[in-house]
Amino acid sequence: MTVPTATSRMILVVGGGISGITAALEAAECGQQVMLVEKTPTLGGRTSQLYRYFPKMCHPSCGLEINLKRLRGNPNVRVMTQTEVVAVEGKRGDYRVSLKLTPRYVTQNCTACGKCAEAVSAEIPDAFNYGLSRLKAAYLPHAMAYPQRYVIDPSIIATAEGQKAKAACPVNAIDLEMVEEQVEVNVGAIVWATGWRPYDANKIQPYGYDRFPNVITSLEFERLADPRGPTGGKLLRPSDGQPAKNIAFIQCAGSRDENHLRHCSRVCCMASLKQTQYVREAGGDGKSTIYYIDIRAIDRFEDFYQMVQADTTVSFVKSKVARIALNEANNNPILHGVDTEGYHRYANEHDLVVLAVGMEPEITGLLANGGLRADIVLDSSNFIEGCAGGALEAGMFGAGAAASPLDVNRSVQSATAASLKAIQVLHKVASSEVV
Amino acid sequence: MATNLQTPAPYHNNFLREVEERVEEGEWVKMCMQCGVCAGSCPFGPHWEHSPQKIFMMIRAGKREEVLTSDAMWMCTSCYNCVVRCPRQLPITHIMHGLASYAHRLGLVPKGQPTHEFATMFWNNLAKKGRVNELKLTLALYFKDGLVAGIKTVVLAKRLNPMEIFGGHAIKDLKGFQAIIAKAREIEDKKQGLTG
Amino acid sequence: MADNKFAAYICAGCGIGETLDVKSLEKIAQKEGKMALVKSHPFLCSEEGVKTIQDDIANESVTHICIAACSRRAKTEAFSFPGISTARANLREGVLWVVAAGAEHDEVRQEMAEDYVRMGCAEVKKMILPQGNPDKTQAKNILVVGGGMAGMTSAIEAAEAGYDVVLVEKSGALGGFAKQLWKRVPFSAPYSEAQPTGVEELAARVTAHPRIKLHLNSTLAETAGAPGRFMIKIAQESGGVSDITVGAIVQATGFTPYDVNKLPELGGGQPNVVDQAGLETLARTANGAAIQRADGKVVNSVIFLQCAGQRDDSGTHLSYCSGHCCATSIKQAMYFKDANPDVDTMILYQDLRVPGMGEDFYRSAQDKGVTFTKGKATKVAGNGHGCSVEFKDLILDELTTLNADLVVLATGQVSNAGVDLDKWTEVSTAAESGDASAKEEQQRLRTTSVLKMNYRQGPDLPQLKHGFADSHFICFPYETRRTGIYAAGPTRRPMDLDQAITDATGAALKAIQAVENAAAGRASLPRVGDLSYPIVRLEGCTQCKRCTVECPFGAIDEDERRFPQFNEQRCRRCGTCMGACPVRVISFENYSCDTVGMQIKAVNIPDEDEDKPRILILACENDAYPALDMAGLQRQVYSAYVRAVPIRCLGSVNTIWITDALNSGYDGVMMMGCKRGDDYQCHFVKGSEMAYYRMSKIGDTLTQMGLEPERVQTLEIAITDSVRVAGLINDYVKQIKEIGLSPMKGFG
CATH class of the missing domain: 3.30.70.20 (Alpha-Beta Plaits)
Structure with a gap:
């Protein structure tokens, strides 16, 4: 891989989700040079795994298409996938960043013709579908993957399968000898748009995500609803593949909870309200029940909440569900708790439970690896507040869900703002360097 | 101040403050966010009048008499399900016991409340000899519902040493123990404003 | 300008060479497409393949190329040749991957590919390389309207990036609504205490900044021009007018609190009932000491009523939630508790909305002894000493009446976005037809305008919903419908101070981008960088x-x-x-009635007796065309009788294309656009809507031609519809076969 030469006139954006893409493009369209690094093989991030957005019920892939078009047409942005930041040294205006490049085993020659996938029989869990389905070990991460190039999974590299893939490639794009590389780049400012990850539902023991097949996460439910997802868009129960008709949505699964995430993840109420409409659209006699503490449908989202409240297929129970038991006869989860409005005890059987899992900053992983500098200030939930030292020393900025649990719209705002902050650093460094 | 007759203004913080000051772990009550997970987690839930979360709301609403005469806190079996699950990490079990103890002190326990009766017997038993005479305690408990039922239960249980019925043994410094108890009660009463 | 030289390059890779007759495609490009140079290559996107093209550009003076290979969405970077007009004929996703396998389909598959080559050649023949708008603009300074927190932030953030700013504020001082606040909600850990607002510091920085020119006591009298050359008249209160030219505009004109007098049932207008703004005034007066009411009585008990006149589904008050008010009431309850912990403070809420780290602020208030009650107030009445509040406690499920010294109504934010353009259009249409009272009303409306734009479409930014000048798009919160003008802060959307600051910073960037785009003659979102213009x-x-x-x-x-x-x-x-x-x-130079019209005409229409329908697909380039592409990627199979043309927007479809197509013997036309209606998806706002409207009028034309109305179909296709779209195509082909082929064949 050719590694572009970066200078201190360049902005580094870490993370290729919608916040990172936005931060990179907004700066690039102001004429700045940007390097965008993403640790997975494709840009798009979490939003590309969502089926629809609230409140318009429009498709995230529509915005992704526009952003990818912006990217393809803009020579100011250099995209590096499968690249992670391992260390940052230096100061505002002059950071030296070590990047680790994980091999893709596929070169730029790849035309995405798909012959390698046809040749390979080994399968791996499909990360794009949160493991709800499997795909070939030579794969295109998803239909809108960018760059549009296949990936060879490391598990087949030293195997006959790997050789089969290589042999099948008509354009000699597979290079099984690729190795991990480390490069250092010099940048003036850094935007951390490392995003979020769903809170590990296994940790919420009373809900039995690890034990009950028909307890899934809200992210997995998005994949079920997507026509390009593992069930072709049908809302099927994992236990028996039957259509789910009576679905419970449990809010604050991990959020607003000092045993798990102390913050409110902001998006989950609206996400569940949106998902009730997937149930409605699926037709038939599907019903949704939302178990909640407070419905946080802020500003014009309130309209959406009122629309869902008027929907006869949806009911609301003000209650944090205490625990889930299993009806072993039919694998139905039984929800136990108390409706606090007037104190009504319930034991409600549903055929599918969707846990509205909270947003945990992905940066938590970087912290564990020691990859984050000490001068990045985090709040008590590990969201990036900023850079120590105040306005004159800050050259690193958090953007999007790395900075706060935000919805897409606000993440984009946040990323746009962070982009300007980065531009200011370059401007000031340049103007003080005027000979 | 005639504490046990006072009716606080509704939703004004007098009773909440009283609870904070006089009930063990009472200062946690204000931190409840009314999610209801405690109510749903309690194995005895179906049998009581008010759930912990409701009790906490009632405290905030100044429903002093209703709270202190509720049977809710007497039903707690200390399973700690609520404490483990509470998203605000409230020591709910302790608060419930604290409320029970406070109600007892104020003489506001519902009449015939079985847990209270057991607790009283337990306490009297303990206070007398400095240790619990399980047999006497259990007999007292079982016979409270009548002689026949009691005998049946005891005989079936076959788990107690019948010899303990004859006096039972005390701890070594029984007088000292009783003095400690008396002093502790005095200090506690003073702290809670029940005396002095 | 040098002569045009046309070349076609046909890729034989990805299985194209094995499945299609590439030689015959070459011949078609040469003979029918009239390409001066035609080459095929086994792997055109390879370095070597691309170099072939580059060499021809350098050595053979090729100016226009048609690349017959994969979709225009694939290998875009490889096939990007600066200064060269390029058309893409989609043989891979559009033919190879979607036409059923097997020898029995060889003929139709080859015909489809041949047509796409013809179309690519026809398109490029009509393309002109966009030169960029010759009317380059110079102004790179930014006008910020409104000197509140958002406006000051936009100004300082743009200035700090090296852009000159003109800040216009209608009052005599900077600070706006935030200046009225005693303290603000915390923005950073530990999120437990109210913080100083920072307004004075920011105002001082703005005032002192050498790049910011301040106009106090001033409003806009006129906005004319366009990005890069907005001509602004600034009217001073004193009567003077100054003319300035600016490159872009940020409108940060804030909000007005909902009028409490409209809430008599909640005590609005009574002496011991204030709104949140009123409480801030009391707190500022108290300056950290015990808060007193207007009558001087120290407040010992206070009740905050959330959602006062908000989240109202009766249509009387605001239907939306203003988002900030829960945290604001928490902050205000702390004012009381911090001054005297013995003050009873109760917040009566239905859903407590403190997202993110607001949860910590909520905890902190509880810790300070603020009481939270889930309930709904039904009535607030003044009594001798204070107020009585009637409410239903939803947890205890009972009605209660409670007395308090003071009641604070958490009312909502009403945007100061200016004139509602729907109203404007209605009034101005009536005025144009000579209605005298409408003319008066139009004048009156104009005086309430903020920007006083002289645009035909009205004097202010279009409003999205509830009077806020927001973007319609989730992915693009700054995708404004007036290029180069960005709303920021609570004018755009209800929000708190923290969000307003972020929003204003983002808007400043967009304004900077707008002036840079205008100076380079480029389009902004969504066709970023497009140099063509009408x-x-x-x-x-x-x-x-x-x-x-x-x-x-x-x-x-x-x-x-x-x-x-x-x-x-x-x-x-x-x-x-x-x-x-x-x-x-x-x-447009590279997109015109001709570039599309000639593609439509280039398709070879078989005779009626061949029984091979031809169906034209006009597909929106952002949603439907990618959906068709992805149908290919997933190897969905659809009919080889369709010919798809990507278009910028269904709104750009000129009915001549439809009538020409039908005249020349096409059997049907599928127009694929995005969702219309209130939740429209069209990034050009009304494209899909317009297409439906225009096609509703085409019925007569069809009848005159003796054609069935089914021959033109308008569809909503989402980008995720890759499976569905294949089904729709196949169904339509079946339907057309049932209706019968067009009688127009052979007349075109």
Whole structure:
């Protein structure tokens, strides 16, 4: 891989989700040079795994298409996938960043013709579908993957399968000898748009995500609803593949909870309200029940909440569900708790439970690896507040869900703002360097 | 101040403050966010009048008499399900016991409340000899519902040493123990404003 | 300018060479496509393949190329040749991957590929390399309207990036609503205490900044021009007017608290009932000591009523939630608790909405002894000493009446966005037809305008919902419908101070981007960087005004003779004007009635007896075309009888394309656009809507031609519809076969 030469006139954006893409493009369209690094093989991030957005019920892939078009047409942005930041040294205006490049085993020659996938029989869990389905070990991460190039999974590299893939490639794009590389780049400012990850539902023991097949996460439910997802868009129960008709949505699964995430993840109420409409659209006699503490449908989202409240297929129970038991006869989860409005005890059987899992900053992983500098200030939930030292020393900025649990719209705002902050650093460094 | 007759203004913080000051772990009550997970987690839930979360709301609403005469806190079996699950990490079990103890002190326990009766017997038993005479305690408990039922239960249980019925043994410094108890009660009463 | 030289390159890779007769495709490009140079390559996107093309450009003076390979969405970077007009014929995703396998389909597959080559060649023949708007602009400074927290932030953030700023504030001082606050909600860990607002510090920085020019006591008297050359008249209160030119505009005119007097049932208007703004005033007066009411009585008990006149589904008050008010009431309850922990403070809420780290602020208030009650107030009445509040406690499920010294109503934010353009259009249409009272009303409306734009489409930014000048798009919160003008802060959307600051910073960036784009003659979102712009042949214009009325971005004014006057820097290059023009005098250099029309005509229409229908698909380039592509990627199978043409927007579809297609013997037309209606998805606002409207009128034409109305179909296709779209195509082909092939064949 050719590694572009970066200078201190360049902005580094870490993370290729919608916040990172936005931060990179907004700066690039102001004429700045940007390097965008993403640790997975494709840009798009979490939003590309969502089926629809609230409140318009429009498709995230529509915005992704526009952003990818912006990217393809803009020579100011250099995209590096499968690249992670391992260390940052230096100061505002002059950071030296070590990047680790994980091999893709596929070169730029790849035309995405798909012959390698046809040749390979080994399968791996499909990360794009949160493991709800499997795909070939030579794969295109998803239909809108960018760059549009296949990936060879490391598990087949030293195997006959790997050789089969290589042999099948008509354009000699597979290079099984690729190795991990480390490069250092010099940048003036850094935007951390490392995003979020769903809170590990296994940790919420009373809900039995690890034990009950028909307890899934809200992210997995998005994949079920997507026509390009593992069930072709049908809302099927994992236990028996039957259509789910009576679905419970449990809010604050991990959020607003000092045993798990102390913050409110902001998006989950609206996400569940949106998902009730997937149930409605699926037709038939599907019903949704939302178990909640407070419905946080802020500003014009309130309209959406009122629309869902008027929907006869949806009911609301003000209650944090205490625990889930299993009806072993039919694998139905039984929800136990108390409706606090007037104190009504319930034991409600549903055929599918969707846990509205909270947003945990992905940066938590970087912290564990020691990859984050000490001068990045985090709040008590590990969201990036900023850079120590105040306005004159800050050259690193958090953007999007790395900075706060935000919805897409606000993440984009946040990323746009962070982009300007980065531009200011370059401007000031340049103007003080005027000979 | 005639504490046990006072009716606080509704939703004004007098009773909440009283609870904070006089009930063990009472200062946690204000931190409840009314999610209801405690109510749903309690194995005895179906049998009581008010759930912990409701009790906490009632405290905030100044429903002093209703709270202190509720049977809710007497039903707690200390399973700690609520404490483990509470998203605000409230020591709910302790608060419930604290409320029970406070109600007892104020003489506001519902009449015939079985847990209270057991607790009283337990306490009297303990206070007398400095240790619990399980047999006497259990007999007292079982016979409270009548002689026949009691005998049946005891005989079936076959788990107690019948010899303990004859006096039972005390701890070594029984007088000292009783003095400690008396002093502790005095200090506690003073702290809670029940005396002095 | 050098002569045009056309070349076609046909890729034989990805299985194209094995499945299609590439030699025959070459021949078609040469003979029918009239390409001067035709080459095929086994792997065109390889370094070597691309070099072949580059060499021809350098050595053979090739200026226009048609690449017949994969979709225009694939290998875009490899096939990007600066200064060269390029068309892409989609043989891979459009033919190879979607036509059923097997020898029995060889003929139709090959015909489809041949047609796409013909179409690519026809398109590139009509393409002109966009030169960029010759009317380059110079102004790179930014006008910020409004000197509150958002406005000051936009100003300082743009200035700090090296751009000059003009800040216009209608009052005599900076600070806006935030200046009225005693303290603000915390923005950073530990999120437990109210914080100083920082307004004075920011105002001082703004005032002292050498790049910021301040106009206090001033408002806008007129906004004319376009990005890069907005001509602004600033009217001073004293009566003076100054003219300035700016490159872009940020409108940060804030909000007005909902009028409490409209809430008599909640005690609005009574002496011991205040709104949150009123409470801030009391807190500032108290300056950290015990808060007193207006009558001087120290407040010992206070009740905050959340959602006062908000989240109202009766249609009387605000239906939305203003988002900040829960945290604001928490902060205000702390004012009392911090001064005296013995004050009873209760917050009566239905859903406590403190997202993110607001949860910590909520905890902190609970810890301070603020009581939270889930309930709904039904009545607030004044009594001798204070107020009585009647409410239902939803947890205890009972009605209660409670007395308090003071009641604070958490009312909502009403945007100061200016004139509602729907209203404006209604009034101005009536005024144009001579209605005298409408003319008066129009004048009156104009005085309430913030920007006083002289655009045909009205004097202010279009409002999205509830009076807020927001973007319609989730992914693009700054995708404004007036190029180069960005709303920020609570004018755009209800929000708190923290969000307003972020929002204003983002808006400053967009303003900077707008001036840079205008200076380079480039389009902004969504066709970022597009250098083409509408060119009009005024001598053919009939002054029908359709283009001026239908332009979704207000880019076209009318001159004194009622000719359209294009403001290219406002234009977003959707082509709605081109679609609207009945005499087809509007076009873009690389996208015109001809570039598409010639593609339609290039398709070979088989004779009726061959029983091979031809169906034209006009597919929106952002949603439907990618959906078709992805159908290919997933190897969905659809009929080889369709010919798809990507278009910028359904709004750009000129009915001539449809009538020409039907005249020349096409059997049907599928127009694929995005979702219309309130939740429209069209990034050009009304494209899909316009197409439906225009096609609803085409019925007569079809009847005159003796054609069935089913021959033109308008569809909503989402980008995720890759499976569905294949089904729709196949169903339509079946339907067309049932109706029978077009009787027009052979007449074209």
